[in-house]
Amino acid sequence: MSEVRYFVHQPSSALRRHVREILWVHSQRSRVQVLLPETTLTLVLRQSGSASMRNEALPNAIISGLQQRTRFVEHEANSALLIVRFTEVGAPAILHDRVDLLYNRTAPLDSVLPWRDIDHLQNVLTDARDLQQHFMAVERFLIRRIRTQHGTILQGISPQIEAAAQMIRRSQGRSSIAAIARHAAMSQSALERHFRVAVGVTPKKLSRLARLQHVCRLWNTGKSLTAISFEAGYCDQSHMVRDFRLFTGTSPEEFFRDTRANNLPIFSN
Template identity: 30%
Template sequence: MRFEMHLPSEILKSYVQAFAIQENANESTYKVLPGTSLVIGFQFKGKLSYLENGHEIPLETFGITGLQNSYRIFKNTPETGTVLVFFKEGGAAAFFKNPLHELFRESVSLDNFMLRSELLLLEERLCEASTDQKKIGVVEQFLIARMNPGSTDQLVVAALSIIHKNKGTIRIKDLADQLHISQSPLEKRFRQAVGASPKKFASIVRLKNVIEQQREIETLTRLGYEAGYYDQAHFIKEFRTFTGEPPEKYFKKK
């Protein structure tokens, strides 16, 4: 597999974390853990699918995947190529009018958000682009044409910062109190901009921090405790949902 990251242009860097070109010459399957932002995939060759409950579910040629709270297994056909757009947390809201929490745990076609004629033109331009940089340039122009720069909700930006500062362990009531807003409107604004409720988002941040901090903490019991899991069975259950494996087995591979 070839996977190369590229930084966005100046005009998009407030909303897009990175672009990536992913190419697979051979058929393969691979696991992807949940992240904290939405991802768009523009396939310029081959086909991708994901496996769920024993079924293979095809992904659209141009599609967006919302936040996930559990791992996914992807499968590609031989000679597959995709341009991936990794948004910053809350960044996708600048390009979509729909409340983004409707995409939680979903992967849907971009047909749901824009004209088919726009996508056909984009597909044609991607096929004509002969280099990685040209392909990314095509996608950047597509995004810039749809961008609404004034759509960033600063309250949500502040909420994201607090959640990360607390490594996902903060209670949502305490989060609302720190932001001087009641819990209900905070949750509504957060869901619309980020793609999940504050509680679900904090859970993703919490488990990502567990994985990142594992080498610094001696025992799994201590690791769970440091992440705010006072019930070891609950920690193991949530970790297994997130990664597909219990902590001991997962970390042995690292």
């Protein structure tokens, strides 16, 4: 099995509404990475090695929107990455654009952010001596993106949309859209319209993504499919399997059997 090391960095208070975590991942050998659809956008900065997806080389700096299907990424040996996982509502303040435009897309980072800023950050990371300096450099880069011209933090996150996204995350996708709208003190139509722009998908689709993540966590506990479907809030096992097939193209048993048989590490997008 490929030797993979990773370190999770929790962002400072200035970033916590925008960034869930920053990861450093290093693999000494070549590997295939399984990317399950996640509930947030992801920014990736490659420090060494190269990677490809569907036989196409990936840029060293990319932004990945919310995805509809599981993907497979091939990393060459001695590959090191810094991965920024945003909160559900955090990406617009850094990207300064509608995140629904990135739905089902993986794009070069310089297609949405200035190339000079990205190049400067990559140079700083090259000169950094340890992981802490890497994380601090990424934090400074992100904080500059959410500061106004007067130097104050841009508070562009809608409290109502943030409350709705947090409810979906806490309930692991089991809350009804009507209940989410009531919690956010919005009509369902207004919630869906503003939610898509700020989060990247509708509340219903984010709920389905959150449930997929929960199903995978429950599978790792060794529970049966019947128990997993009940605990994840599905009306029956067949409904859960249909949802899982929609995102992965296969059943839960086949998906986890194949990934384990081929020693494929699973990461969220």
